[in-house]
Amino acid sequence: xxxxxxxxxxxxxxxxxxxxxxxxxxxxxxxxxxxxxxxxxxxxxxxxxxxxxxxxxxxxxxxxxxxxxxxxxxxxxxxxxxxxxxxxxxxxxxxxxxxxxxxxxxxxxxxxxxxxxxxxxxxxxxxxxxxxxxxxxxxxxxxxxxxxxxxxxxxxxxxxx
Numbered sequence: 001x002x003x004x005x006x007x008x009x010x011x012x013x014x015x016x017x018x019x020x021x022x023x024x025x026x027x028x029x030x031x032x033x034x035x036x037x038x039x040x041x042x043x044x045x046x047x048x049x050x051x052x053x054x055x056x057x058x059x060x061x062x063x064x065x066x067x068x069x070x071x072x073x074x075x076x077x078x079x080x081x082x083x084x085x086x087x088x089x090x091x092x093x094x095x096x097x098x099x100x101x102x103x104x105x106x107x108x109x110x111x112x113x114x115x116x117x118x119x120x121x122x123x124x125x126x127x128x129x130x131x132x133x134x135x136x137x138x139x140x141x142x143x144x145x146x147x148x149x150x151x152x153x154x155x156x157x158x159x160x161x
Contacts, residue, residue, distance in 0.1 A: 055119065062122065066113060
């Protein structure tokens with residue numbers, strides 16, 4: 001398919017429109033490189049989520065943070081930093097649902113409860129801490145284990161009865 005010279009077309013995902021050079025043909029285009037702009041944006045998003053999770057973890061001890069925000073921050077950070085998921089990742093589709101939708105939603109809602117100037121300071125502290133070590137929350141793991149145990153006990157009780 002030959003594209004007429006001077007015609008404006010969209011090339012790539014979410015890229016600005018560019019003018020087609022003279023002699024450009026889709027058949028002659030042998031460039032197999034993948035446009036990684038979406039992958040770069042996903043990496044940046046993931047880093048921000050990690051930083052914001054650590055900032056929420058730090059928010060639980062800051063006296064300037066409102067009480068409701070502290071409760072949400074503790075719950076969100078404990079779940080995010082827990083080595084165990086509420087919905088295990090090996091369950092098709094649902095396993096990644098909490099990582100891709102539920103957790104970012106709770107992080108967003110919790111950040112909205114924290115005053116912006118305090119959040120800027122917490123993010124700076126989080127960047128510093130993340131450069132030093134990888135965070136873990138054993139309390140979050142214990143809570144998730146207790147939830148799974150209570151579900152297992154309820155199911156066993158229901159099956160026996």
